[in-house]
Amino acid sequence: MSVLIKNVLLENSKTDVLIEGKKFSRIGNIDSLSVKADRIIDGTDLALLPAFYNLHTHAAMCLLRGFCEDLPLMPWLETIWKKEAVMTGEDIYDGTRLAVLEMIRSGTVFFADMYWFHQDVLRAVEEMGIRCNIGVTFMDNLGEKTIQDNFSFLDQYSKYGNDLITFAPAPHAIYTCSGDLYKRCFENAEKNNLFMQTHLAETVTETEDCKKAHQGMTPVEYLDSLGVLSDRVIAAHCVHLTPNDAKILSQRQVTAVHNPCSNMKLSSGVFNMPLAKANGMKIALGTDGCSSNNNLSMMEEMKTAALLAKVRFDSTEVLSAKEVYDMATVNGAAAYGLNAGRIAEGADADCILVDMTNERLTPSWNLIYNMVYSADSSCIDTVISAGKILMEHRHVNNEEEIIAKARKFIDK
Ligand SMILES: [Zn+2]
Structure with missing residues (x-):
């Protein structure tokens, strides 16, 4: 599985990020025709951060x-x-x-x-x-x-x-x-x-x-x-x-x-x-x-x-x-001995894409300041763990069923 994130904000500049398997394999200008990624994510208005x-x-x-x-x-x-x-x-x-x-x-x-x-x-x-x-x-x-x-x-x-x-x-x-x-x-x-x-x-x-x-x-x-x-x-x-x-x-x-x-x-x-x-x-x-x-x-x-x-x-x-x-x-x-927690070539592809149009990230003088002091979960659009997309556009697989089943515990 490969994922190409195009035109995403990473540390104050726009770039492309390629994930191959479980790792970040390339960061920089990447021609989407040359890499044939399984998935392409449009990173416009999104910023990439460690998860x-x-x-x-x-x-x-x-x-x-x-x-x-x-x-x-x-x-x-x-x-x-x-x-x-x-x-x-x-x-x-x-x-x-x-x-x-x-x-x-x-x-x-x-x-x-x-x-x-x-x-x-x-x-x-x-x-x-x-x-x-x-x-x-x-x-x-x-x-x-x-x-x-x-x-x-x-x-x-x-x-x-x-x-x-x-x-x-x-x-x-x-x-x-x-x-x-x-x-x-x-x-x-x-x-x-x-x-x-x-x-x-x-x-x-x-x-x-x-x-x-x-x-x-x-x-x-x-x-x-x-x-x-x-x-x-x-x-x-x-x-x-x-x-x-x-x-x-x-x-x-x-x-x-x-x-x-x-x-x-x-x-x-x-x-x-x-x-x-x-x-x-x-x-x-x-x-x-x-x-x-x-x-x-x-x-x-x-x-x-x-x-x-x-x-x-x-x-x-x-x-x-x-x-x-x-x-x-x-x-x-x-x-835990993981080569992860940072966005770098060769590191495990664990990351979040945050929505830069969210009111809690606006204006963005400094993204880390906003993430620590202002943001909440609603700012997070996409979550990728070891190259696998766990949430996209705020949707997680089976979320309705998971919540419905957990709600029943109160009747026990
Ligand atoms: Zn404890």
């Missing part, structure tokens, strides 16, 4: 969007857990498809998922063509049989034939997983050359409990003492970091995923952007699940991240629009 990589979410939780709100953390969690307990694999499939539809419509081409029923998540993402790292969740209370089954699944699926979909052991958090389980997850990741997802240093309580249980160590120091931090680890939240924690995460090349909306909504705290940047930490962006956000728009996440850092750290310069756009795109792709 988004959502590095932390629980996709099917979008079925619980608005289910219960404004409660303190523990009663809120307990209410959610009761509803999750009745979810079937088919519900997870429906919920994941709804989430993927929402992500595609808001320009996301890759997400890291951490949830249950990984086979049904696989079914949904494969059907919809989005890229995904499927986290297989581990907790002590799953019991040894399920834990072993999950490791066997990872062994089996580590060389899964679809290179757009990868798997990761995902020990949930230090308060639900023993040190031994973390070590087993990390060993499985090393053995199968997989990434590992986890939640880390999300709340004050987590930090205080960790210090009590583990000789005064912070959650980051504790995981480091277990030897389970490396560049294959993607850690969500990382809100409560000491200077030493930031140093460790940087040295170990862990990617920290900033989840500003969720951290605000659950009163978890504020990610220390100046500390993370000063230590050269790898920082990406994620939405977290829809119970604590309540949507999956990386554009809202970018704006929230920028505004939150500016007000919390009393500086308009602490996080620029360009830096936050990089966190949502190239940093996220790099964390």
